[in-house]
Amino acid sequence: MDDDRLLDTAATWKANGRKVAIATVIETWGSSPRRPGSHLIIDDAGNMVGSVSGGCIEGAVVREALDIMEGAPSKLLEFGVSDEQAWEVGLACGGRVRVFVEAVT
Amino acid sequence: MKLDLLQHLNIVRASGDRCCLVRYVDRDEAILVTDDLAKVPAAIRPSVEKAYREDRSVSVQSEEGAVFVQVFNPPLRLIIVGAVHIAQFLAPMAQLCGYHVTVVDPRGAFATPERFPEIALEVEWPDEALAELKLNRRTAVVALTHDPKLDDPALDQALRSDAFYIAALGSRKNHAARCERLRAEGHDDVTLKRIHGPAGLDIGAVSPPEIAVAILSQITQCLRQPHLRFTP
Numbered sequence: 001m002d003d004d005r006l007l008d009t010a011a012t013w014k015a016n017g018r019k020v021a022i023a024t025v026i027e028t029w030g031s032s033p034r035r036p037g038s039h040l041i042i043d044d045a046g047n048m049v050g051s052v053s054g055g056c057i058e059g060a061v062v063r064e065a066l067d068i069m070e071g072a073p074s075k076l077l078e079f080g081v082s083d084e085q086a087w088e089v090g091l092a093c094g095g096r097v098r099v100f101v102e103a104v105t
Numbered sequence: 106m107k108l109d110l111l112q113h114l115n116i117v118r119a120s121g122d123r124c125c126l127v128r129y130v131d132r133d134e135a136i137l138v139t140d141d142l143a144k145v146p147a148a149i150r151p152s153v154e155k156a157y158r159e160d161r162s163v164s165v166q167s168e169e170g171a172v173f174v175q176v177f178n179p180p181l182r183l184i185i186v187g188a189v190h191i192a193q194f195l196a197p198m199a200q201l202c203g204y205h206v207t208v209v210d211p212r213g214a215f216a217t218p219e220r221f222p223e224i225a226l227e228v229e230w231p232d233e234a235l236a237e238l239k240l241n242r243r244t245a246v247v248a249l250t251h252d253p254k255l256d257d258p259a260l261d262q263a264l265r266s267d268a269f270y271i272a273a274l275g276s277r278k279n280h281a282a283r284c285e286r287l288r289a290e291g292h293d294d295v296t297l298k299r300i301h302g303p304a305g306l307d308i309g310a311v312s313p314p315e316i317a318v319a320i321l322s323q324i325t326q327c328l329r330q331p332h333l334r335f336t337p
Binding site for chain 1: 106107108111112114115118128130133161162163164171173175176177180203
């Protein structure tokens with residue numbers, strides 16, 4: 001599914017009564033696989049569509065998203081090989097990426 | 106983001122108009138900018154204009170903190186002239202890449218929903234169909250019929266538009282003959298160089314799906330690396 005259509009999915013899920021979070025790539029450095037504007041849409045059952053990386057950081061983003069759709073504030077996440085966290089979640093491509101995660105309210 | 110803002114954004118996108126979302130990341134606030142850039146703070150207006158032009162969403166620093174400008178340009182479209190075997194592979198592949206695909210072929214036996222499920226079909230003559238489709242700089246046109254009666258009028262229309270990709274199937278010899286015919290229609294050499302002929306990157310493609318891959322690769326290259334557009 002292309003990224004623009006993902007926003008239709010987010011609106012549909014929310015209108016159908018699900019809790020929904022949108023993760024958006026807002027900045028990249030180096031060889032990140034997804035351009036700024038790429039989305040991952042997550043619901044409260046852990047369903048997800050789209051991507052914000054080649055699959056390396058989606059798990060960590062979903063964990064944050066579940067908190068945020070339950071009422072935690074929106075959050076700016078940063079992943080890269082230069083920090084400890086990145087080794088754990090594994091951005092193997094060597095790039096850095098900043099992802100904004102927010103709830104649809 | 107509020108649901109009503111998201112729905113408003115989706116309605117504007119569906120209408121085919123460009124728009125952008127300006128997000129103040131630090132204070133979790135977003136504004137939707139449609140045609141009127143006056144809504145955009147003057148300090149980041151140049152960034153918005155550049156983002157539209159380059160079709161590239163971008164993070165910028167402003168006096169009010171970090172801002173993410175997300176642009177939504179009109180949808181990418183692919184017009185395939187010729188409801189032929191290659192088109193049956195190219196159409197769904199292009200859809201997966203995010204293109205709105207229309208297949209044009211006045212020969213009713215070719216342009217059938219059975220052969221092209223979920224694809225928009227036009228059975229008018231290509232010049233009429235392409236005039237109605239209002240080609241723009243987010244449109245790619247590829248002629249696959251091998252028949253000058255169908256390919257030529259489509260290419261003629263495409264060359265008079267801002268289409269970012271124009272291509273036609275056929276050997277180099279046939280392409281040279283095609284260019285001669287189009288020159289007689291009033292197109293000069295610089296204009297004719299816009300046509301990629303034979304269509305597709307030279308990757309040794311043989312089967313119809315492989316040729317579809319070669320064509321879609323070239324479309325992608327022209328979209329993402331427009332400075333290479335005139336490289337044969």
